[in-house]
Amino acid sequence: MAYEFTKEDLQEIEKIKAKYPEVKAATLPALWVAQNRFGHVDENVQKLVANTLDLPESHVHGVATFYTQYYKEEKGKYVLDVCTCLSCQLCGGYDILEHLEKNLGIKKGETTEDGMFTLNEVECLGACGYAPMMQITNDQYVNNLTTEKVDKVVEDLKNGKVPEYEQIEMPLRNVK
Amino acid sequence: MPEVFIDGERYIYEGEQRLLQFIQDLGKEVPFFCYHPSMSAPANCRQCMVKVGQPIKDRETGEYEVDENGDRVIRWFPKLQTACNMMISDGMVVHTQETDELVSRAQKDNLEFILINHPLDCPICDQAGECPLQIQTYKYGPEGSRFEVKKVHKPKRVQLGPRVILDAERCINCTRCVRFTDEISKTHQLTITSRGDKNYPITAPNTEFDDPYSLNTVDLCPVGALTSADFRFKARVWEMNQTPSIDITNAKGCNIDLWTRDNLVLRVTPRFNEDVNDHWMPDEGREAYRIFNENRISRPKQKLDNEQVQSSWNNAFATISEQLEEAEKSDVLFVASPHASVEENYLFSKFASLTGYRTPLFTPHIEEGKGDGFLITDDLAPNTNGCRLLGLEEKSASEIAKAVKKATVVILLGDHLVDRGILTSEDLKEKFVAAFATNNSETTKIADLVVPITTAAEHAASYVNIDGRIQRTFPAKETKYTNRRLDFEMSEGRLDRYGTSFDNWVTDNNKVDCLPMWEIMRRVAEQAGLEEFQYGSGREVMEEIASISEPFNGVSYEAMDEQSGIQLDSIKPTTVQS
Numbered sequence: 001m002a003y004e005f006t007k008e009d010l011q012e013i014e015k016i017k018a019k020y021p022e023v024k025a026a027t028l029p030a031l032w033v034a035q036n037r038f039g040h041v042d043e044n045v046q047k048l049v050a051n052t053l054d055l056p057e058s059h060v061h062g063v064a065t066f067y068t069q070y071y072k073e074e075k076g077k078y079v080l081d082v083c084t085c086l087s088c089q090l091c092g093g094y095d096i097l098e099h100l101e102k103n104l105g106i107k108k109g110e111t112t113e114d115g116m117f118t119l120n121e122v123e124c125l126g127a128c129g130y131a132p133m134m135q136i137t138n139d140q141y142v143n144n145l146t147t148e149k150v151d152k153v154v155e156d157l158k159n160g161k162v163p164e165y166e167q168i169e170m171p172l173r174n175v176k
Numbered sequence: 177m178p179e180v181f182i183d184g185e186r187y188i189y190e191g192e193q194r195l196l197q198f199i200q201d202l203g204k205e206v207p208f209f210c211y212h213p214s215m216s217a218p219a220n221c222r223q224c225m226v227k228v229g230q231p232i233k234d235r236e237t238g239e240y241e242v243d244e245n246g247d248r249v250i251r252w253f254p255k256l257q258t259a260c261n262m263m264i265s266d267g268m269v270v271h272t273q274e275t276d277e278l279v280s281r282a283q284k285d286n287l288e289f290i291l292i293n294h295p296l297d298c299p300i301c302d303q304a305g306e307c308p309l310q311i312q313t314y315k316y317g318p319e320g321s322r323f324e325v326k327k328v329h330k331p332k333r334v335q336l337g338p339r340v341i342l343d344a345e346r347c348i349n350c351t352r353c354v355r356f357t358d359e360i361s362k363t364h365q366l367t368i369t370s371r372g373d374k375n376y377p378i379t380a381p382n383t384e385f386d387d388p389y390s391l392n393t394v395d396l397c398p399v400g401a402l403t404s405a406d407f408r409f410k411a412r413v414w415e416m417n418q419t420p421s422i423d424i425t426n427a428k429g430c431n432i433d434l435w436t437r438d439n440l441v442l443r444v445t446p447r448f449n450e451d452v453n454d455h456w457m458p459d460e461g462r463e464a465y466r467i468f469n470e471n472r473i474s475r476p477k478q479k480l481d482n483e484q485v486q487s488s489w490n491n492a493f494a495t496i497s498e499q500l501e502e503a504e505k506s507d508v509l510f511v512a513s514p515h516a517s518v519e520e521n522y523l524f525s526k527f528a529s530l531t532g533y534r535t536p537l538f539t540p541h542i543e544e545g546k547g548d549g550f551l552i553t554d555d556l557a558p559n560t561n562g563c564r565l566l567g568l569e570e571k572s573a574s575e576i577a578k579a580v581k582k583a584t585v586v587i588l589l590g591d592h593l594v595d596r597g598i599l600t601s602e603d604l605k606e607k608f609v610a611a612f613a614t615n616n617s618e619t620t621k622i623a624d625l626v627v628p629i630t631t632a633a634e635h636a637a638s639y640v641n642i643d644g645r646i647q648r649t650f651p652a653k654e655t656k657y658t659n660r661r662l663d664f665e666m667s668e669g670r671l672d673r674y675g676t677s678f679d680n681w682v683t684d685n686n687k688v689d690c691l692p693m694w695e696i697m698r699r700v701a702e703q704a705g706l707e708e709f710q711y712g713s714g715r716e717v718m719e720e721i722a723s724i725s726e727p728f729n730g731v732s733y734e735a736m737d738e739q740s741g742i743q744l745d746s747i748k749p750t751t752v753q754s
Binding site for chain 2: 043046047050056057058059060061062065066
């Protein structure tokens with residue numbers, strides 16, 4: 001499949017390029033433009049980005065493969081990254097992961113047949129204070145998960161409703 | 177003069193210098209993998225760590241602070257520093273692994289890290305024997321491994337390009353190959369993919385590593401991760417003899433080493449020469465080893481009843497003399513060759529002039545547009561300038577063809593004019609054609625007499641490159657008539673030096689029955705009654721050239737060896753794009 005940037009994308013990339021003294025620095029944001037447009041940066045998209053920025057293909061490939069947040073293959077519409085690192089694990093991260101696996105009918109690392117969800121097991125996302133948690137498509141965190149909360153999030157996502165950003169008050173030490 | 181103290185010794189230095197390079201130039205050693213003098217220093221192998229400090233200076237008086245013993249007070253860097261990207265500064269104090277326990281411990285631990293995922297396949301690895309990782313592990317590494325779990329597995333036998341194969345598990349991610357394509361060959365074909373312990377160098381998806389200089393990455397690789405598709409598994413390094421030589425596939429004259437075993441040239445690697453090729457050479461030049469081994473002419477051949485048959489040396493010399501005597505002097509044409517050395521061409525033209533024939537002609541072998549301004553040139557011959565300086569007549573292809581058509585006796589020196597499309601077999605019919613040549617070709621097939629001569633790998637001879645630099649080769653493989661143990665010009669390998677005669681396999685068929693041009697010209701000249709061709713080696717020929725030919729004044733094998741080639745004044749070097 002041939003990928004092409006829209007006019008708006010190209011304008012945005014031009015704006016990004018103007019910010020940096022060297023075009024090489026625009027690789028990361030340009031890859032984001034591409035991932036937002038196509039949902040992933042596979043080989044063909046990497047090539048498109050390289051050609052658009054006039055950089056060596058190998059360089060763009062190296063950068064894209066370095067970061068796990070760039071998807072090197074097609075993913076579901078929503079990518080659910082469930083944390084199973086220490087804090088989440090202790091608070092039931094694996095339960096959430098298994099529940100989702102059962103609920104969605106897929107194993108971790110897989111995508112549902114309707115292309116809605118991809119389920120990943122990830123390491124610490126830095127939200128240990130509100131474990132267990134998961135992240136939706138490199139963006140919103142859903143915190144203090146329970147199986148009911150997960151079911152609701154999945155239902156909402158199916159209806160196109162993405163949870164809002166959540167501001168969590170940290171329990172402050174009582175200072176007299 | 178600014179000064180620097182390394183392991184307690186005081187050295188003075190000039191200009192900006194990298195610490196690691198400075199230490200190496202002193203003849204001392206600090207282990208390293210990723211550093212290369214011709215490329216940037218990213219300091220990512222972390223092997224060259226040393227302890228570095230700077231004396232404390234009073235800013236107002238500019239005096240060094242001293243302790244109660246009168247010694248300078250040193251402020252050490254809080255952590256060990258990588259020597260490769262550390263620039264030397266005045267008064268710097270450096271402790272290497274030789275004087276500092278912490279440094280040697282750090283280097284040992286770093287090696288343990290590097291070796292964690294490195295496979296223990298040295299016995300089947302091509303790099304073994306010339307592997308910096310292997311050598312430095314012996315010298316500085318830990319005795320054993322404490323790593324008890326499974327190593328990370330990565331792709332093996334990846335065909336990166338037509339000439340280079342990757343074994344990602346062996347890679348230590350020094351990025352030398354990536355930097356080579358970025359900084360030297362500028363094709364930007366390689367990158368490091370993925371990260372952490374899973375990373376390795378690779379091309380962009382669906383692209384090939386077809387860089388015309390790709391095999392340099394194999395030399396650069398400090399481990400066996402990149403290997404040559406051609407040389408893989410052919411020979412162990414320690415079984416081969418290494419002989420300095422010159423690339424004869426183009427006019428740049430890259431300095432090379434020929435690696436031989438059992439009188440076969442098995443591979444060609446670049447040899448450092450700052451003024452010519454630095455550390456690099458084009459891939460094409462490495463293919464040249466085939467010229468030395470394959471399709472060689474062994475023993476003279478003569479045409480009888482339109483069929484070439486094996487002849488003898490005496491017969492060959494007698495035939496040439498007969499033909500030269502019978503023909504009118506004006507009907508005899510000598511065609512010299514930019515592919516042959518200065519010495520060979522000189523003898524050819526000396527013979528022609530002493531016997532009153534026309535000065536030999538030659539035609540340059542040019543392929544327009546092939547050159548890249550780096551190490552590949554339009555000129556496909558190694559000695560075009562040498563022919564010019566000897567005063568041979570330079571002719572275009574059509575002029576040569578015309579001259580050949582007029583002659584009845586044509587003597588060719590190593591230039592395959594039929595293969596080059598300058599002559600057709602029709603042109604050479606009804607003539608007596610003698611070819612002095614190294615390899616069989618369409619041209620030698622047509623010749624009435626084929627006299628095998630030595631290649632650049634079998635004699636010491638010199639070539640003048642495109643920039644007017646004269647450089648010479650050494651004999652690397654024996655012919656039927658030479659002996660490695662008797663010829664001081666020939667290199668000795670480990671097995672020659674330490675082995676018994678049963679350790680070294682010798683296949684007599686690998687020795688070609690050919691003679692150097694000076695030997696042949698002596699015999700031919702004797703038949704013609706000339707005594708002026710008494711040479712024992714190319715060295716003596718060059719002495720004579722230097723004494724009588726203005727452009728070659730001051731040239732000798734000794735001088736070429738000392739200065740790794742001599743820039744001749746009469747040719748101005750072309751400007752090289754860097």
